[in-house]
Structure formats: structure tokens, C-alpha cells
Amino acid sequence: MNNRKLRYGLIGAGSNAERKHLNNYMNLPNIELVSICDVNIENxxxxxxxxxxxxVYSNYKDMLNAEDLDLVSVCTPNYLHAEISIYALLKGVNVHCEKPLAINAIEAKRIVEAKNKSGKMVMLGLNNRFTNEAVYLKKYIDAGYLGEIYQAKAGWIRRSGIPGRGTWFTNKEYAGGGVMIDLGVHYLDLAMYLMGMPEPSYVTGATYNNFDQTTTRNRNGYKGNPNGIFNVEDSAMGFIGLKNGATVNFEFSWASNIEKDKQYVEILGTKGGVSLINGELKIHSELLDTCVDISPILNPNIKLMNEFEHFTNSILSGDPLMAPVEHGVYMMNIIDQFYQAASINEPVFFEKDKNNILRLSSSF
Ligand SMILES: NC(=O)c1ccc[n+]([C@@H]2O[C@H](COP(=O)([O-])OP(=O)(O)OC[C@H]3O[C@@H](n4cnc5c(N)ncnc54)[C@H](O)[C@@H]3O)[C@@H](O)[C@H]2O)c1
Incomplete structure (x- = not known):
């Protein structure tokens, strides 16, 4: 393994950039924090x-032109992920892009094209794949303990969790969508990832925008803008039929009249099932003709996989990524088709292009 220090830059100095990216990259011995950029220079x-x-820069192109960087984090609002990632890749810089990869599958595929052209790496900021519980679950499922998987359920439902009513998060132009593109990319992704990214056949579902006028359902700590736009969904639920006959149902909400918030994924197989509900991991099976629940005890002091260390090591070693950009295209395809299905109130079937890549149906 090459032990040189990688020169790091950050684009989009908002709340996620600090909490997640800087707080982690700053601790890595082979990372040198070189530059930071935000259009809001105060940030x-x-x-x-x-x-x-x-x-410090206020223009990402100036930063990428002036600095000889090895990697950047892209932590801007969603509509800029593709533009910035592509620019960075074509400058020869590896990209750690926040979720969602882009605001639709067409833009997501452009990032893959730029990545292939540049020979650099793009990793998605899918932190829910990197928790100890998810890493353990992936190993457990890949080892075949569930038997044949026939169903998955995924959801993230909040009672009052709009990430700032009237901010860019609730504006379709800047976010690309609402809760589906914000929270769905995390937990539907986790379900599909745990199942091995199976090929979807069709998707159906509905979206609702019932809380666009409310000022009382913002997420704790997130400020809204009373005059801002709210033209995206606050709830999304749906059903995916997979080519292998298995099914997935999902529900996401920023705001809903429920008792408690819930974040979950459940995978059901013929020999066993697993559930990760609000961080609690359980295995459900049968022993000696009796149903049993097993609670794996994961040591919180031992991090099985660190997203930032993993990306850094992969850049240095060329080892494959745990959250590669292609998985982002897969998810954006599903989300695009889901939005299409919700808008016409009918199931939408997936088609493939000549490269065997899922694409938007011709009717879109
Ligand atoms: N993985 C996670 O758990 C997680 C959590 C929160 C947010 N996110 C993602 O991170 C991204 C940022 O979210 P956030 O909550 O930090 O938003 P934010 O609004 O707090 O921060 C965005 C920052 O980008 C800056 N910006 C806007 N245009 C820019 C440009 N052209 N060049 C440089 N900077 C620009 C803004 O000024 C702001 O400081 C989003 O894509 C979001 O989906 C991921």
C-alpha cells in the first residue's frame, strides 16, 4: 500500500460537510486538508x-484549477452534484459525492461516463452501508444464512422531520425530489445493497405533499424559510417487483401523523430473516423446531468499516469501493421510475439499453 498523503479539498461547506466529512477526514493520517470552497464565503x-x-475559495472551478488535489468531497445541494463531480473527475480528482448521486438517472450516468474517461474513482456518501450493523448484515446475508430471499421492507418515517421547509431541500429544482430522494436513497439503497443489487422489473407507488403549508414540522435544529418553495413530496411509499420474483416495499416520510419515528430495513428469506430497526440488529430464525431471535453483540469501540478510510485506501490501492458510483445510477433509475409511477398512478416497468444498463422507460 502506498502511504503518501492525499491532498483533500471540500466543496460545499454546509452542515453535512462539517459533521460528516471534515470531522472524519481530519483524523486520517494519510489525508492533508488543503482547500475548501463555498459560494457562501462565510461558511x-x-x-x-x-x-x-x-x-479558501468561493468558486469550485477556481479551486480545482489552482490546487493539485487527489480527492474532493462534494457536499453541495443535490442539483450541483453532477456538474461538480464531472468537473473534478475531468481534472483528475477522485470524488466522494454525497447522496443522492444526482437529481436524476441521466445526470448520474454522465458522472459514470466522466469517471470512466478519467480513470478516477467516485464513491457515494452512503454512510448507512458503513455502520457496524450493516457491515455485519451484509456478511451474514452473503454467507447464505437467509436461504432464498423473497422479500425486503425498508423505511424511514418521521413525525416532524422536514429538513427546513422552504429551503433548497423542499425545492424540486435544487433537490430533484423530496423525501424519496433524501431519505429513500439511504434505506431503499440499504435494502437493495443487502440483497445484492437485484434487477428490478417494475415499480409502483404514491407520493403525497400534505405538509407543504405547515411551519411546525421541521426537523429539530433545521430552520425553515416561511416564504420559500415547497413543491416536493413529504411522503413516498411504493412496491418494487424484482426480476428474480422477490419483492420490496418501502415507505418514507419527512412528516406524518405517527407515534414514533422509525428507520428500518428487514430482509426475509426461506431459512431466516434479519431486521435492523432504529439501529437494533436482530436475526430471526428457527432452532430445534422453535422460533428464535438472535441479537448480535457488536462492539461499538471496534469500527468494522470506516467510509473515509475505505475511500482513501481504495484511492491508494485501487481496491474496489463499497459504495461505487454505479450503485448510484441504479438507485437513481429506480427513483426516476418511482416518481413516474406515482405521477401516472400506474406501475412502470424497467427497460435496459444496449449496454445492459437500466434506463428510463421510453414513455418518460
Ligand atoms: N449522508 C448523509 O447522511 C447526509 C446528511 C445530510 C445531508 N447530506 C447531503 O449533503 C449535501 C449537503 O447537505 P447539507 O445538509 O450540508 O446542506 P447545506 O445547505 O447545509 O450545505 C450546502 C452548502 O453548499 C453550499 N453551496 C451551494 N452552492 C454551491 C456552489 N456552487 N459551490 C460551492 N458550495 C455551494 C451552500 O452555500 C451550503 O453551505 C446534500 O446533497 C445532502 O443530500 C447527506
């Missing part, structure tokens, strides 16, 4: 001071 300066980053 960039604040984090530059706090994390002792010398170079």
Missing part, C-alpha cells in the same frame, strides 16, 4: 478557521 471561512484549512 467556507468558518470551517477553514476551525479545521485549519489554508486555502
Amino acid at each position: 467556507a471561512n468558518r470551517l477553514a478557521d476551525k479545521y485549519k484549512i489554508e486555502k
